[in-house]
Amino acid sequence: MKLIRNISCLIVLIYLTFNINPASASINSYPITNGKAVILMDANSGRVLYERNSNQQLPPASLTKIMTALLVVENGELGEIVTASEYAAETPECTIYLEPNETLTRMDLLYAAMLPSANDACTALAESISGAETSFLQLMNQRASDLGLKKTHFLNTHGLEAEGHYSSAYDLAFLTKEALSYPLFTKVTSTQKKIIPWASRDDEDRILFNQNRLLARYDGAVGVKTGYTKQAGNCVVAAAQRGDMLLIAVSMNSPTVYDDLTQMLDYGFDNYKIVTLGKTDDKLGEIKVLKGDTTSVKVSAADNLTVAVTDEEALHLTYVVNLEPTVTAPVKQGEILGTCRLYLKGEPIRDINVLANQSIGLKPSIIATLSSNTLTSKWGYTLTGLAIFLIIYLNRKKLEDSFKHLLLFLLRNKVSSHSKDKQF
Numbered sequence: 032m033k034l035i036r037n038i039s040c041l042i043v044l045i046y047l048t049f050n051i052n053p054a055s056a057s058i059n060s061y062p063i064t065n066g067k068a069v070i071l072m073d074a075n076s077g078r079v080l081y082e083r084n085s086n087q088q089l090p091p092a093s094l095t096k097i098m099t100a101l102l103v104v105e106n107g108e109l110g111e112i113v114t115a116s117e118y119a120a121e122t123p124e125c126t127i128y129l130e131p132n133e134t135l136t137r138m139d140l141l142y143a144a145m146l147p148s149a150n151d152a153c154t155a156l157a158e159s160i161s162g163a164e165t166s167f168l169q170l171m172n173q174r175a176s177d178l179g180l181k182k183t184h185f186l187n188t189h190g191l192e193a194e195g196h197y198s199s200a201y202d203l204a205f206l207t208k209e210a211l212s213y214p215l216f217t218k219v220t221s222t223q224k225k226i227i228p229w230a231s232r233d234d235e236d237r238i239l240f241n242q243n244r245l246l247a248r249y250d251g252a253v254g255v256k257t258g259y260t261k262q263a264g265n266c267v268v269a270a271a272q273r274g275d276m277l278l279i280a281v282s283m284n285s286p287t288v289y290d291d292l293t294q295m296l297d298y299g300f301d302n303y304k305i306v307t308l309g310k311t312d313d314k315l316g317e318i319k320v321l322k323g324d325t326t327s328v329k330v331s332a333a334d335n336l337t338v339a340v341t342d343e344e345a346l347h348l349t350y351v352v353n354l355e356p357t358v359t360a361p362v363k364q365g366e367i368l369g370t371c372r373l374y375l376k377g378e379p380i381r382d383i384n385v386l387a388n389q390s391i392g393l394k395p396s397i398i399a400t401l402s403s404n405t406l407t408s409k410w411g412y413t414l415t416g417l418a419i420f421l422i423i424y425l426n427r428k429k430l431e432d433s434f435k436h437l438l439l440f441l442l443r444n445k446v447s448s449h450s451k452d453k454q455f
Contacts, residue, residue, distance in 0.1 A: 062294035066285030067264070068200040071295040073303070073339035074208050074270065074277035076373070076381045080299050080339060082201070088182050089283050091198040092258030092266050093125075093148045095190035098171050099156065100145055100219070101210040106160050109138040109215075118164075119154040124191060126151040127237055130230075139227040145219050145256065146239040150189040157188045164188060175202070178209060192260050200281040207255050207268050207279050220254025220270075221246065245269050245292060255279075271296050275305045276339060299339070306345050308373070309336040315352050315385055318368055323360030323391040330354065332371050333384040340375065347376040354385060362391040 062071075062081060070085040072078065079085070103109070117131040127149040129135075135143075137159060143152035157167035164187070171185045182199035183206075190196070198206075210216045223246050225239040242257045251271040258266040264284035269292040271278055278299045282291035309315070309332060317327045336350055354369035362368075369385035 062291070062298045064282060064285070064291040064294060065287045066200075066282035066291050068281075068283045069285075069291055069295065070200040070204050070279075070281045071299050072201075072204040072208065072279045072281075073299075073305075074211055074279050075275075075305060075335070076338040077205060077208055078338055078380055079201070080278075080303060081295055085201040085204075085281075086182055086199050088197040088199055090192060090196065090260060090263040091190055091203060091283070092260045092263035093190040094198065094203050094256050094258040094266050094268055094283075095185060095188065095196070096144050096148065096153060096258075097203065097206055097210055097256050097268065098174065098185065099153050099167075099188045100141060100216060101206070101213075102167070102170055102174060103137060103141050103144075103156050103160065104210070104213045104216050109136065109141065111137050111159065113137055113140060113155055113159040115151070115155045116158055119151055119158060122151040122154045122189070124150055127227075127239070129155060133230050135227065141219055142222065142225045142227060142239055143237070144189075146222065146225055146241040148189075148242060148257065150191065153188040175206075178206060180206060190258055190260070190263075192262050200283050203268055203283075204279045204281050207270060207281075210255070211253075211270060211277065211279075217253055217270075220256065221252070223247065243267065243269070245271075245289060248289070249293060249296065253277075267292060269296065271300075273300055275337075276300065276303070278339075302341055303339040304342070304345070305337055306340050306348060307335055307337045308348060308350055309371075311335055314388075315371060316354055318354055319357045320362060320391050321357055321359045322394050323362065324394050325391050328358065328362055328368070328391050329388040330368050330385045331388055333367075333386050336371060336373060336383065338373055338375075338381055344375055349374045352385060358387075360391050360393050362387050364388065364390045 064083065068084040068087045068089055069082065070079060071081040073080060112134050113136065115129040115131060115133045120129045120131045125148050127143045127147065129151040137156060140152040140156050143149040144156060154164055157164045161167035161170060167188060168185055171188070175183045175185070180202040182197070183202045184195060184197055186193040186196040223241045227237045227239060229235055229237045243254060245252045249271055251273045253270050253272055255268045255270050265286070265288040266283045267288050269280045278296055280292045280295040282288045285291050311332055311334060313331060315330050315332060317329050320326055320328050338348070340348060350371055350373045352369060352371045358368060364387055366387045367384045368387055371383045371385055372379050373381040
């Protein structure tokens with residue numbers, strides 16, 4: 032009986048060892064993580080490669096600054112001079128000691144917000160873009176809504192604890208995916224040291240050090256942001272790139288946050304590869320154009336058809352293009368005219384917009400066509416003459432009557448003038 036029980040236990044152990052994830056049996060051991068919520072995401076496609084509690088709402092601490100930085104990058108004009116308000120200078124806790132009326136560029140403040148995690152820099156940036164922090168918060172929450180971040184709500188620009196200020200590991204990973212699409216964002220978050228001015232100290236500049244220790248510890252790390260409050264615990268969003276694979280790892284409220292990130296990133300690079308089924312310059316089809324100066328418009332994907340998969344999964348990748356049957360002019364270049372959906376083993380894993388490759392104008396009217404083309408040629412003069420003759424012929428009765436009235440009018444005037452001359 033004891034032997035049978037031992038054999039049964041051995042069978043169960045073997046099953047668990049090789050069937051932790053039946054869909055990916057070839058995957059190496061899963062990462063060991065201690066974060067309250069963790070996620071590993073393919074930055075190319077947004078595919079989740081590993082997660083635990085990734086949709087749980089949690090305080091994000093300074094990971095909030097990823098959204099602040101994204102909006103700063105998207106609004107541009109990073110060379111613009113920003114004058115720090117008294118309100119911004121008084122923003123508490125982690126700061127670069129901004130002084131009221133001190134001036135720095137938006138770029139300087141962006142580095143200050145993302146490297147040493149300066150809260151006063153975030154407030155100054157918000158006021159620079161929106162006039163007031165409250166208006167900037169509206170932009171933050173609207174952008175979160177536009178990105179589909181359903182577990183995110185911001186009450187400040189920096190991440191200090193506030194009731195009702197929250198996000199999730201998934202939302203932060205997806206937000207970072209969007210932010211990393213801007214090379215400037217990646218440049219800032221991957222910088223380990225930056226020197227910016229300190230106006231009140233003539234012989235001293237501010238030296239900013241990136242708090243993300245992964246940059247020096249992990250091969251290919253490109254950021255992104257650290258965070259800590261007593262309530263949120265240690266939180267980090269990390270990103271690393273090797274070859275054409277860019278991975279995003281998030282660990283929230285973890286006693287071993289950097290170990291979590293290293294485990295997840297290693298797991299991703301060891302088990303997955305990027306497969307590209309098509310590129311943005313590939314033609315995905317043509318759509319008939321109604322009332323256009325061209326009868327059809329070519330379309331292509333808004334992004335490369337790429338996704339991170341295992342070797343076994345790569346054999347089961349397909350995609351389907353769904354296009355509008357027809358479109359009515361005018362059509363703008365870049366207009367969304369369909370979707371391309373990627374499937375893995377019959378399950379949808381990514382949707383990509385399909386866009387018009389060129390603009391199509393309205394088909395000109397017959398009169399406009401004659402005016403712009405026909406009338407300027409030798410045939411145009413002939414047709415114009417024929418048209419005038421036809422008009423005269425069809426209206427000859429009216430023209431004859433008009434001519435008779437004109438002749439009688441002239442004769443009367445002549446007789447009247449002759450009579451006056453005789454009297455004189």
